[in-house]
Amino acid sequence: MPVDEAGQGKSDARAATYANTLMAGAKDSERSARWCRMKGVERHSEMLGLYIADPASR
Incomplete structure (x- = not known):
């Protein structure tokens, strides 16, 4: 695989x-x-902390 194609694959994955x-x-x-x-x-x-903790309180 040419270097340009490998670089493009990494960009696509990112x-x-x-x-x-x-x-x-x-x-x-x-x-x-x-x-x-x-x-x-x-x-x-x-409220974010309460939202995150709510399932744990059940």
């Missing part, structure tokens, strides 16, 4: 990883927003 990270972050954001609505609380950074 781009795919970046896209997957963005999609996962968006899903996490949607879930935390839904959790806040269900709990009747305003969404802000202090």
Whole structure:
């Protein structure tokens, strides 16, 4: 495989990883927003810890 193709493959893999990270972050954001609505609380950074800890409390 020529060097240019190998470099392009690495770039493609990084781009795919970046896209997957963005999609996962968006899903996490949607879930935390839904959790806040269900709990009747305003969404802000202090609620993030409670959102993360909530499944562990069950």
